[in-house]
Amino acid sequence: MGAMNREGTAPGPKKRADPPVVSFVRWWSRKDMARWKKAVAHYEIDSYDSHKGQKPSIAMEEDGHLLIRQGLVVALWRRIRVGLPQARDSQLHRPPGYGLLWFADFFYSRKSVEECLRPTIQDLQDEYAEALAANRLHKARWVRIRGTWSFACAAGLLTLVSIGKRVGKLWRAVG
């Protein structure tokens, strides 16, 4: 028979402690939430006043910064929450690199995407899946960061090579 607690019921599954970064962002997010609501209210009032030709107040600028910071916190929170128990249990996630592939498809030629950028993203997805299969969540996050950096390097290099080719072609045409 399994262990019982004081009430005589079987204990539920043990809750996993969040990593320090996640705890910090959660705390920061909660701290700013009240100020954020206040800022939105201020912003609405100030926007209303600006219709009457009044200058925006300093408080409004500060609130604008607060809104941006809150947006960044939310974005960061969404990035790092992959693998948290509630996220794993209740939500479906797009594979890592989905947005990068969209970006590549939009901005780069089909040849560049097929030969350079899509394989980079596939490597990221492979390594990410391997890390998740081994239940190594921190490694999965690290793979995601490293893969994004690799993609940025590949895209930057492709851009530089493309610019170099165009300059060379122009140089030959002029000379």
Add this chain to the structure above:
Amino acid sequence: MDIPRLNAKEAEVLRLLIAQGEMYGLELVKASTSLKRGTVYVLLGRMAEKGYVESRQEDVSAGDGPPKRLYKASGLGIRAHRAEEAARRAFSGEVAWGL
């Protein structure tokens, strides 16, 4: 005659591909210390343009996940690598003789 020239990373890629046959980018990165994840596919793309390597898409049924692009050294790549190695050996021999 136009002698093909290889830089250090191209020579490293060709060495690995000749030694181990077909490989994909991540395998090359893992097998080497000088190749990086962000630059290996751009390098392979440029080498394919020069004719040093050939690539093909992996069969869909061959492995898990989406098919990968496999690379192997072409005939020109193998000859260029041999010439590079021979030149390096000759140069190091001459240097040793000079010393």
